[in-house]
Amino acid sequence: xTYEYQLVASPAxxxxxxxxxRPARAAANFFDWSKLNVLIVTGIFFALLFGYIRLAExxxxxxxxxxxxxxxxxxxxxxxxxxxxxxxxxxxVQDIDDIQTIASMILLGRVARVAAKYETAxxxxxxxxxxxTVAEEVVKxxxxxxxxxxxxxxxxxxxxxxxxxxxxxxxxxxxxxERPAANLLLGAFFAESLLLAETGHAVxxxxxxxxxxxxQMPFFVVACDYTLIGEEYFAASALLxxxxxxxxxxxxxxxxxxxxxxxxxxxxxxxxFGHTWLGDFFATQ
Amino acid sequence: MKRxxxxxxxxxxxxxxxxxxxxxxxxxxxxxxxxxxxxxxxxGCTYVLGVANLLRINLRQVSRRERDWPFKLVLxxxxxxxxxxxxxxxxxxxxxxxxxQWIYGTFYSPMTATMFSLLAFFIASAAFxxxxxRSVEAMLLAIAAFILxxxxxxxxxxxxxxxxxxxxxLMEIPQNAAKRGILIGAALGVMATGIRVILGLExxxxxxxxx
Numbered sequence: 001x002t003y004e005y006q007l008v009a010s011p012a013x014x015x016x017x018x019x020x021x022r023p024a025r026a027a028a029n030f031f032d033w034s035k036l037n038v039l040i041v042t043g044i045f046f047a048l049l050f051g052y053i054r055l056a057e058x059x060x061x062x063x064x065x066x067x068x069x070x071x072x073x074x075x076x077x078x079x080x081x082x083x084x085x086x087x088x089x090x091x092x093v094q095d096i097d098d099i100q101t102i103a104s105m106i107l108l109g110r111v112a113r114v115a116a117k118y119e120t121a122x123x124x125x126x127x128x129x130x131x132x133t134v135a136e137e138v139v140k141x142x143x144x145x146x147x148x149x150x151x152x153x154x155x156x157x158x159x160x161x162x163x164x165x166x167x168x169x170x171x172x173x174x175x176x177x178e179r180p181a182a183n184l185l186l187g188a189f190f191a192e193s194l195l196l197a198e199t200g201h202a203v204x205x206x207x208x209x210x211x212x213x214x215x216q217m218p219f220f221v222v223a224c225d226y227t228l229i230g231e232e233y234f235a236a237s238a239l240l241x242x243x244x245x246x247x248x249x250x251x252x253x254x255x256x257x258x259x260x261x262x263x264x265x266x267x268x269x270x271x272x273f274g275h276t277w278l279g280d281f282f283a284t285q
Numbered sequence: 286m287k288r289x290x291x292x293x294x295x296x297x298x299x300x301x302x303x304x305x306x307x308x309x310x311x312x313x314x315x316x317x318x319x320x321x322x323x324x325x326x327x328x329g330c331t332y333v334l335g336v337a338n339l340l341r342i343n344l345r346q347v348s349r350r351e352r353d354w355p356f357k358l359v360l361x362x363x364x365x366x367x368x369x370x371x372x373x374x375x376x377x378x379x380x381x382x383x384x385x386q387w388i389y390g391t392f393y394s395p396m397t398a399t400m401f402s403l404l405a406f407f408i409a410s411a412a413f414x415x416x417x418x419r420s421v422e423a424m425l426l427a428i429a430a431f432i433l434x435x436x437x438x439x440x441x442x443x444x445x446x447x448x449x450x451x452x453x454x455l456m457e458i459p460q461n462a463a464k465r466g467i468l469i470g471a472a473l474g475v476m477a478t479g480i481r482v483i484l485g486l487e488x489x490x491x492x493x494x495x496x
Contacts, residue, residue, distance in 0.1 A: 013372065017301060028309065028310045028311050028312075029308050029309050029310065030308055031307060031309075032308070033304070033307060033340055035307050038306075038307075042476070045476055045477075045480070046480070049477075049480055090394075096328075097324060097328075099475050099478055099479055101477065101492050103478050105489070105490040106318035106478075106489045106490050108489075109489035109490070111490070127330075127332075128328075128331075129332045129334055129338075130327075130328050130331045130337075132331070132334070132335050132338060133334055133335075134332050134490065138489060138490065154341075155342045155345075157339060158342055159334075159336075159338045159339050160339070163393075163397070164397075165394070165396075165400035165401055166393075166397065166398040166400075168400055168403045169396070169400050172297055173356075177352070177353060183363060191401065191404065192410060194404060194411060195400070195404060195407055197411075198407040198410060198411055202372070203418060211302035212471040212475070213319045214464050214467055214468060214471075214475065217467070218415075219335070219405025219411065220315075222411045222412075222414060222415040223411055223414075224445075224446055230467040230470045230471035230474065230475040231470035231471055231472065231473060232473065233471075233476045234471070234472060234474025234477060235477075237478075237487065237488075237489070238481070239310075243486075245486055246481065246486055249477050249481050249486065250477065252477070253473050253474065253476070253477040254287065257469070257470065257471055257473055260469060260473075267395075277434060281377075
């Protein structure tokens with residue numbers, strides 16, 4: 001279909017009306033040019049990622065700084081084993097489509113392996129049936145992978161409720177009744193973060209928290225023994241795995257961070273001298 | 286095959302969603318929206334599994350008279366009665382004067398409000414621990430918090446007009462800088478994790494061997 005346009009004056013005055021435009025046809029775009037900056041950064045990220053994975057496959061190795069919270073995970077499970085108590089794993093309050101929950105499921109697999117190896121009770125109350133189905137599969141597989149399939153109990157992973165504060169009430173109740181030796185709060189948390197962490201602190205559990213929700217981090221820092229802050233939380237699974245390819249992806253992420261720091265500093269300097277084109281280019285809608 | 290098929294589905298769906306972010310063409314957008322709707326349907330189906338799991342675990346604990354079994358009984362009764370009332374009112378369960386809404390307003394809302402209001406006490410106990418001055422960093426935190434709290438109430442401005450200004454400066458400059466640093470790091474972590482999952486480098490989430 002073709003369209004023609006004309007501006008018509010109101011009240012009517014033929015002398016003020018514009019000419020009729022040439023016929024035009026509307027066509028859908030195949031690329032949103034306002035997202036070009038995002039595409040460039042994503043492209044650089046992908047290129048670096050593949051590059052570093054290739055290097056890792058050829059035998060390159062890198063040193064990453066130690067994250068105390070990660071080393072503490074095995075220590076916490078070990079402590080629970082010594083005390084004859086359980087480990088409580090809380091995967092946050094978002095559904096399985098949230099990247100923080102997916103990261104939490106990856107970490108759950110690692111934790112479940114350690115718990116299965118030490119024959120420590122691991123309880124995973126979930127806030128969403130979607131998370132429950134994935135978490136159950138992850139824990140079951142972890143027990144199978146270390147040859148302890150028979151030690152897996154069907155009530156270890158359970159769906160509690162999808163309501164935020166009802167979930168908090170249930171999990172806090174579990175903490176107070178079962179008094180786990182270790183609480184792992186890893187995922188997306190909101191107003192319930194401090195309610196959970198303070199209750200865990202009150203029962204004397206060693207607590208390791210991790211989230212990318214900036215507003216909840218201070219609560220975890222105050223109430224937990226270790227906190228994985230932002231990127232540490234997402235890097236945790238790669239660091240725990242020691243898989244060179246996953247570590248390569250971390251290196252790529254670090255390199256993008258270096259590039260971003262350079263761009264930010266350059267943008268600040270340019271803006272100081274009145275040139276805002278770099279900042280404008282990286283502005284997102 | 287049990288592990289390969291989910292990885293292939295993740296790869297195809299993940300790459301499509303990535304492409305759809307940049308492509309506004311109606312054919313791509315429509316499929317993108319269809320896939321979002323499929324996700325909603327799948328999540329809806331998982332509720333059946335979730336409720337079945339909840340009933341199975343709690344009924345077993347009640348039948349075996351395990352510790353705290355009366356609480357489980359209350360949970361099961363609450364679930365079944367609320368579901369029964371909701372279904373009996375069919376599409377009218379959201380009406381203001383429905384029995385379902387009465388249950389919601391009489392039981393659920395006050396209990397939720399109670400849990401949320403407990404936060405005030407937890408914040409007080411956490412703040413007490415956070416502001417104990419044991420190191421230079423803790424002292425800086427306590428001083429910043431003191432200025433901020435004073436600057437946010439009328440008393441601060443009454444003492445000296447510079448106090449609210451100092452509180453604003455703390456929030457706008459050092460706090461914002463630290464927060465943005467964490468956010469940029471977290472955003473890169475999100476991208477890296479997403480790409481690892483899409484490319485099948487990270488398989489643990491699907492119950493596979495992620496080692």
